[in-house]
Amino acid sequence: MSTxxxxxxxxxxxxxxxxxxxxxxxxxxxxxxxxxxxISSLLNYVYLDTIPARTSLYGLLAVALIALGxxxxxxxxxxxxxxxxxxxxxxxxxxxxxxxxxxxxIDVFVFTQAAGPLIAxxxxxxxxxxxxxxxxxxxxxxxNEKEPWRxxxxxxxWGAIVATSLVIWGETIxxxxxxxxxxxxxxxxxxxxxxxxxxxxxxxxxxxVLLFLVMRNDFDDxxxxxxxxxxxxxxxxxxxxxAYMTNMYAIFSPEGYGWAAAGLQWYGRQGLGxxxxxxxxxxxxxxxxxxxxxxxxxxxxxFAIASGFLTAIxxxxxxxxxxxxxxxxxxxxxLVEMHxxxxxxxxxxxxxxxxxxxxxxxxxxxxxxxxxxxxAATGSGAILLEEVPILSSPWRRLKQRLRAFQRRxxxxxxxxxxxxxxxxxxxxxxxxxxxxxxxxxxxxEDALRLRVIELRHxxxxx
Amino acid sequence: MxxxxxDQVQTLYRTLLVFATVAxxxxxxxLVEFVYxxxxxxxxxVKARIVGVYTYDPATGxxxxxxxxxxxxxxxxxxxxxxxxxxTNLSVDVRWYDGFGTIVGRVGPSTPAELGNSSVVPVITxxxxxxxxxxxxxxxxxxxxxxxxxxxxxxxxxLVER
Numbered sequence: 209m210s211t212x213x214x215x216x217x218x219x220x221x222x223x224x225x226x227x228x229x230x231x232x233x234x235x236x237x238x239x240x241x242x243x244x245x246x247i248s249s250l251l252n253y254v255y256l257d258t259i260p261a262r263t264s265l266y267g268l269l270a271v272a273l274i275a276l277g278x279x280x281x282x283x284x285x286x287x288x289x290x291x292x293x294x295x296x297x298x299x300x301x302x303x304x305x306x307x308x309x310x311x312x313x314i315d316v317f318v319f320t321q322a323a324g325p326l327i328a329x330x331x332x333x334x335x336x337x338x339x340x341x342x343x344x345x346x347x348x349x350x351x352n353e354k355e356p357w358r359x360x361x362x363x364x365x366w367g368a369i370v371a372t373s374l375v376i377w378g379e380t381i382x383x384x385x386x387x388x389x390x391x392x393x394x395x396x397x398x399x400x401x402x403x404x405x406x407x408x409x410x411x412x413x414x415x416x417v418l419l420f421l422v423m424r425n426d427f428d429d430x431x432x433x434x435x436x437x438x439x440x441x442x443x444x445x446x447x448x449x450x451a452y453m454t455n456m457y458a459i460f461s462p463e464g465y466g467w468a469a470a471g472l473q474w475y476g477r478q479g480l481g482x483x484x485x486x487x488x489x490x491x492x493x494x495x496x497x498x499x500x501x502x503x504x505x506x507x508x509x510x511f512a513i514a515s516g517f518l519t520a521i522x523x524x525x526x527x528x529x530x531x532x533x534x535x536x537x538x539x540x541x542x543l544v545e546m547h548x549x550x551x552x553x554x555x556x557x558x559x560x561x562x563x564x565x566x567x568x569x570x571x572x573x574x575x576x577x578x579x580x581x582x583x584a585a586t587g588s589g590a591i592l593l594e595e596v597p598i599l600s601s602p603w604r605r606l607k608q609r610l611r612a613f614q615r616r617x618x619x620x621x622x623x624x625x626x627x628x629x630x631x632x633x634x635x636x637x638x639x640x641x642x643x644x645x646x647x648x649x650x651x652x653e654d655a656l657r658l659r660v661i662e663l664r665h666x667x668x669x670x
Numbered sequence: 671m672x673x674x675x676x677d678q679v680q681t682l683y684r685t686l687l688v689f690a691t692v693a694x695x696x697x698x699x700x701l702v703e704f705v706y707x708x709x710x711x712x713x714x715x716v717k718a719r720i721v722g723v724y725t726y727d728p729a730t731g732x733x734x735x736x737x738x739x740x741x742x743x744x745x746x747x748x749x750x751x752x753x754x755x756x757x758t759n760l761s762v763d764v765r766w767y768d769g770f771g772t773i774v775g776r777v778g779p780s781t782p783a784e785l786g787n788s789s790v791v792p793v794i795t796x797x798x799x800x801x802x803x804x805x806x807x808x809x810x811x812x813x814x815x816x817x818x819x820x821x822x823x824x825x826x827x828x829l830v831e832r
Contacts, residue, residue: 387827391819392767392810395707398700430682458832459803462743492689499686502679512683515690522693529700532771538798560689564682571678 234421237414241374248377304362323454323461331453331470338478339364339446342487346438349565350431351602352572353632359419359426360439366415367443367490374411379403394532401529405521408444412486413493413517415440420497425648428636430498430568433516434561437494441486448486449477480547484554485527491561492520498568502645523557573600579635579642590660591631599631627663634660709820716757718811718823721750726792733790740829743801748775748792749809749826753782761814762823766793769805769830779814804832 323331347360382403390396416437420427427433456469477485496516500509534549536542577600583591591599598604605628613621634656640646641653722737726748733748741747751764762785763778775793777785791809795802809826812819 387806387808388825390708391812391822392765392771392808393707393819395704397771398704398707402700402704459805462801463799496686499679499682503683508683512686515686515693518697519686519689519693522696525700526696529703564685567678567682567685571682574678 230421230424234418237418237421241370241414244374245370248373251377323458327457327470328450328454331450331457331474334453334474335446335449335478338482339442342442342445342482343439345483346435346442346487349438349569350435351569352431352576353428353629353636355426355432355435359423360435363415363419363436363439364443364446367412367440367445367486368447369443371408371411371415371440371444372447374414375407378407382407394529397532398529401525401527404528405525408486409489409493409517409520409524412440412444412490413437413520416490416494416497417513420501424501424646427498427501428640429502429572430495430564431572433494433496433498433501434491434565434568435494437491437497438483438487440494441488441490442482444490445477445482445486449474452477476546476550480550481554484550484558486524488554488558488561489520489524492516492523492557495561495564495568502643519557519560523554527553575639576600576632576635579638580631583635583638588657588661589664590634590657595631599628599635623663627660630656630660630663707818712813712815712820714813714821716760716813716821716823718756718762719752719754720809720811720824720826721752721788723747723749723809723826723828726790728792731790738828739826740831741802743804743830743832745802746792746795747828748790751789751791751811751824752787753785753789754787756782756823758783762811763814763819764789764791764809764811766791767808767810768793768796768803769807770803772796774802774807775809779817802830804830806830 343360343364347354347357383400386396386399386403390399416433419436420433427436452473453470456473457466460466460469493516496513496519499516500512503509503512531549531553534545534553536545536549577596580591580596580599584593584596598608609621609624609628612624634653637646637648637653637656641650723739724733724737724747725735725741726733726746728746733750738747749764749766753762756762759781761779761781763776763780765773766775768774774796775791777789777791793802793807807828807830809828810819810822811824813821813823
């Protein structure tokens with residue numbers, strides 16, 4: 209038996225309790241989510257006497273799956289270290305997929321029943337390419353170290369499935385109480401907007417919080433936060449678009465305007481509003497968490513996270529509460545007004561997120577360049593001095609990959625891409641270690657260095 | 671003189687704090703808007719009586735049948751309000767709102783004295799549509815103050831089926 213299996217190497221950040229604390233919060237958040245989903249399922253069953261309500265009861269299956277996953281997870285810790293990781297990943301992936309798929313079935317029933325499954329399927333098909341495009345763009349925004357597709361897709365799936373399931377009863381109860389108690393008009397609209405802003409942003413934000421707590425190695429800074437937040441928003445926007453399209457179709461089809469009404473919703477939410485609405489709002493939450501990731505003290509971290517949530521809630525609220533003050537004419541000019549309204553009302557928020565993103569990318573690039581130089585100076589061979597200018601520029605990195613492609617084809621392109629990616633990972637690890645904002649042991653950095661050197665053997669000089 | 675380089679994360683943090691300050695202002699404006707349109711302390715205890723919601727014949731302006739809470743989209747319907755129990759000088763109006771919050775029927779503003787014993791308030795199908803849009807329709811009898819509705823004296827919600 210190797211002794212290294214059970215020894216804990218020193219962490220860069222000398223706070224031994226940091227990791228367990230983080231994971232404890234993550235477990236608590238997950239527990240709240242599960243309990244809320246159970247309550248939601250029961251309420252659906254008791255109060256909605258329809259097929260989807262009965263289907264929703266089986267949402268409890270999700271709880272059983274999570275319980276089973278926990279059991280497998282706990283059992284995994286009794287295995288040796290090599291097997292443990294494998295079992296944990298298997299349990300996590302299978303149970304996570306099962307839960308998400310089941311919730312998706314419920315969501316499809318609950319949100320799209322108005323127009324029937326065929327129309328719902330067509331609306332979903334119409335929204336898929338635009339949402340996929342949105343996710344592609346959002347992921348590409350991280351110029352230096354792109355987030356893994358699996359996490360970006362998990363974030364989007366949470367937005368589409370879990371977040372919508374979490375808010376349905378909260379919003380329904382809030383709206384019912386308000387509808388029976390308030391004077392219809394702007395006051396009631398403001399109340400509904402508070403409900404949507406608060407509940408939807410909290411539900412979406414939980415996904416980004418969990419990624420922040422659990423996937424710390426893939427959550428580096430403000431840029432990553434914006435990417436994950438925007439991905440959650442795109443997922444939420446995907447299901448909301450389908451719900452609105454099917455609803456509008458069902459309302460207006462007897463008048464002969466069904467497809468036009470659904471098409472207008474599609475354009476407003478999947479075309480014009482793809483990056484403006486939910487994508488922008490939740491990106492603020494991600495930005496707050498990303499900035500908190502790199503702040504030195506707890507008070508500042510708390511303020512940053514709260515600020516991200518507050519800005520997201522306010523941006524969402526402002527649209528929902530005040531959109532009626534910008535009415536759209538029922539004429540051709542209405543099309544111009546529709547664009548202007550989005551630009552004026554949500555444009556400033558989107559511009560603010562872009563400003564944070566640009567600054568974040570520049571700051572990240574400065575930090576990485578500094579680490580490229582420092583690593584090159586060590587003479588380890590992982591990063592060479594002449595590679596520093598190339599690695600520091602996304603365009604030069606691309607040119608290097610293209611040059612490899614021209615010389616030796618796609619395989620060479622991919623090999624160089626893998627090498628560059630490993631070098632960026634190493635620089636990122638070094639950057640976090642220097643800033644004392646990492647809790648992985650020094651061995652992790654050495655492993656990254658060895659990987660770069662290993663990859664370099666396979667890549668001829670480009 | 672300090673030689674510690676300035677941490678750029680602080681710039682990001684401060685920028686976010688500025689955004690959060692703007693966010694607080696937005697939410698405060700929203701709260702003020704809510705209080706303006708829902709002023710506290712406006713409960714008078716006065717209750718209006720909605721006799722019922724019935725099918726409606728626009729040609730004769732009369733209602734028929736029994737009090738119902740659901741209608742087909744091709745059915746015309748109207749609410750009947752009994753003004754007899756209200757103070758005669760109260761400023762009131764009545765409105766129908768469709769599922770989108772659009773006003774689709776209205777009588778007033780006026781006083782119960784001017785409105786007589788009762789009012790029939792039909793839902794008007796919006797121009798360009800053949801039938802009423804499906805969804806929840808809210809009928810409210812409101813007390814006005816300074817031209818603004820400040821209290822709901824009676825409320826009924828009916829469903830227009832798909």
